[in-house]
Amino acid sequence: MSSLTDSATWQELREHHREIAELHMRDMFAQDSKRFDKLSLKFQDILFDFSKNRITEKTLPLLLKLAEESDLADKIAALFSGEKINRTENRSVLHTALRNPGRQPFMLDGRDIHADIHSVLNKMRVFSDAVHSGEWRGYTGKVITDVVNIGIGGSDLGPKMVVRALQPYAKGTIQSHFVSNVAQAELINTLNKLNPETTLFLIASKTFTTLETMTNAFSARAWLVDSLKAPGAVDKHFVAVSTNRDKVVEFGIDPDNIFEFWDWVGGRYSLWSAIGLSIPLNIGMDNFEQLLNGAHEADEYFKNAPFEQNIPVIMALLGIWYNNFFNAETHAILPYGYYLRYFPAFMQQMDMESNGKNIDIDGNPVDYQTGPIVWGQAGTNGQHAYYQLIHQGTKLVPCDFLIPGTSCHFLPDHRNILVSNFLGQTQALMQGKTADQVRKELEQAGSEYDEALINAKVFPGNIPTNSFLFKVLSPKTLGSLIALYEHKVFVQGAIWNINSFDQMGVELGKKLSGAIFPELQNDQPVHSYDSSTNGLINYLKEIR
Numbered sequence: 001m002s003s004l005t006d007s008a009t010w011q012e013l014r015e016h017h018r019e020i021a022e023l024h025m026r027d028m029f030a031q032d033s034k035r036f037d038k039l040s041l042k043f044q045d046i047l048f049d050f051s052k053n054r055i056t057e058k059t060l061p062l063l064l065k066l067a068e069e070s071d072l073a074d075k076i077a078a079l080f081s082g083e084k085i086n087r088t089e090n091r092s093v094l095h096t097a098l099r100n101p102g103r104q105p106f107m108l109d110g111r112d113i114h115a116d117i118h119s120v121l122n123k124m125r126v127f128s129d130a131v132h133s134g135e136w137r138g139y140t141g142k143v144i145t146d147v148v149n150i151g152i153g154g155s156d157l158g159p160k161m162v163v164r165a166l167q168p169y170a171k172g173t174i175q176s177h178f179v180s181n182v183a184q185a186e187l188i189n190t191l192n193k194l195n196p197e198t199t200l201f202l203i204a205s206k207t208f209t210t211l212e213t214m215t216n217a218f219s220a221r222a223w224l225v226d227s228l229k230a231p232g233a234v235d236k237h238f239v240a241v242s243t244n245r246d247k248v249v250e251f252g253i254d255p256d257n258i259f260e261f262w263d264w265v266g267g268r269y270s271l272w273s274a275i276g277l278s279i280p281l282n283i284g285m286d287n288f289e290q291l292l293n294g295a296h297e298a299d300e301y302f303k304n305a306p307f308e309q310n311i312p313v314i315m316a317l318l319g320i321w322y323n324n325f326f327n328a329e330t331h332a333i334l335p336y337g338y339y340l341r342y343f344p345a346f347m348q349q350m351d352m353e354s355n356g357k358n359i360d361i362d363g364n365p366v367d368y369q370t371g372p373i374v375w376g377q378a379g380t381n382g383q384h385a386y387y388q389l390i391h392q393g394t395k396l397v398p399c400d401f402l403i404p405g406t407s408c409h410f411l412p413d414h415r416n417i418l419v420s421n422f423l424g425q426t427q428a429l430m431q432g433k434t435a436d437q438v439r440k441e442l443e444q445a446g447s448e449y450d451e452a453l454i455n456a457k458v459f460p461g462n463i464p465t466n467s468f469l470f471k472v473l474s475p476k477t478l479g480s481l482i483a484l485y486e487h488k489v490f491v492q493g494a495i496w497n498i499n500s501f502d503q504m505g506v507e508l509g510k511k512l513s514g515a516i517f518p519e520l521q522n523d524q525p526v527h528s529y530d531s532s533t534n535g536l537i538n539y540l541k542e543i544r
């Protein structure tokens with residue numbers, strides 16, 4: 001056993017889980033009218049209600065003890081100080097520095113990274129202002145109307161999620177597009193809608209070697225040059241965001257059009273860097289800075305709030321409670337509303353790539369569960385699809401609900417229908433419906449029934465939910481929300497004692513694909529792989 005599962009606190013938590021496994025949240029609420037007051041926290045205007053969780057007065061102190069014993073305080077200090085906590089890659093993890101408005105020097109490996117950050121932020125401002133004002137024009141002198149971000153993973157999901165979430169803050173009429181998939185349809189369908197004379201491509205890639213991104217970038221460049229019949233047009237229509245200057249120059253992008261960032265920014269934590277350039281190109285730099293401010297305030301709060309009143313710490317501990325003691329395998333993220341529709345996909349990468357690890361920080365196999373499967377979709381759609389399983393299936397699915405208190409649109413009834421669905425669902429998941437309640441309802445309705453029908457209509461309830469309720473989905477609030485989730489993932493990684501900042505698991509498939517690629521260039525049958533891979537390649541050659 002590892003020191004984590006071996007610890008007295010872990011054993012106490014196991015024992016405590018056995019004690020409370022049969023307790024029902026509806027009784028906990030019935031017995032304590034102050035439960036909400038005791039189990040909810042506020043950060044700025046963000047209310048975090050965690051009262052609908054399967055916890056008693058004993059649970060959090062035990063979980064907090066686990067956090068203390070895993071040296072969480074020291075690990076938080078190490079994160080912010082720039083210690084090389086990403087050990088396998090020997091890198092610091094400093095996405096928090098990207099949103100720190102402070103100008104005082106922050107030295108890392110002999111460089112003042114605050115100065116570097118602010119100089120790139122300044123370049124982003126000058127450039128996005130020039131595009132918005134029409135001062136930056138395409139090769140034929142027309143103003144830019146469309147921006148296409150070509151990137152994948154962290155170079156797509158974060159910027160796309162933010163641009164779509166903050167659509168009401170769009171400045172001017174620039175349309176933003178995101179192309180990530182190497183399947184041709186995505187790029188072709190996007191290009192078909194665009195005028196090359198007024199389109200700006202933003203090639204976003206930390207490494208500038210990612211196959212999907214580079215393939216799309218080369219095809220986009222060919223489309224532009226062919227359409228405008230001018231190789232020189234690239235300078236006015238292509239900019240790059242990367243840590244790999246040499247590769248960008250080799251691709252043929254003007255060095256003045258490179259927006260730099262650094263290897264101490266992980267891909268899934270990079271929307272705060274120039275990787276987020278599509279954000280100010282859509283909502284303006286002032287709003288982008290509000291996003292950074294919101295995240296910075298959440299960073300300060302995370303660093304300073306006592307653990308028992310610290311939203312990311314509580315989120316992380318509740319997640320561990322279900323993941324490691326109730327054996328919940330997944331965690332659903334359910335934003336109610338349209339604008340946050342890409343938040344679940346963004347969180348999926350942030351959480352699963354960070355904490356999907358089977359060895360600890362010292363390289364030893366773990367004997368406990370680490371990161372959950374994160375999934376979800378904008379509500380209320382899920383209610384008409386998979387909520388059946390959450391309410392009555394055999395798996396425990398802890399859920400996060402997120403909803404703004406206001407909307408910028410005014411169609412009658414929509415808003416309150418959405419809000420009442422959020423409230424109704426979280427209530428239903430908590431309280432469920434007993435056989436007695438079902439029987440009574442059937443009797444009152446004068447329906448015929450048998451026990452089977454009653455059982456089919458019973459809702460076990462007792463399904464944990466967290467609710468985030470905030471005034472408006474503003475740039476600042478969104479920045480705070482994302483940062484709170486980032487820190488949740490960090491805290492879980494710290495307690496599981498894993499490296500949340502590498503992603504070795506994405507390499508093998510990429511490498512094997514690279515070896516297979518030349519095999520597809522001819523029609524000869526292959527025999528050198530396992531029989532399934534041979535069979536698939538050969539059938540493909542037959543049908544294509």
Ligand SMILES: O=P(O)(O)OC[C@H]1O[C@H](O)[C@H](O)[C@@H](O)[C@@H]1O
Pocket residue numbers: 152153154155204205206207208209210213267268353503506
């Ligand atoms: O930005 P890039 O270097 O193109 O990388 C894009 C993405 O691909 C990698 O395989 C990683 O899994 C992601 O963490 C990364 O965000």
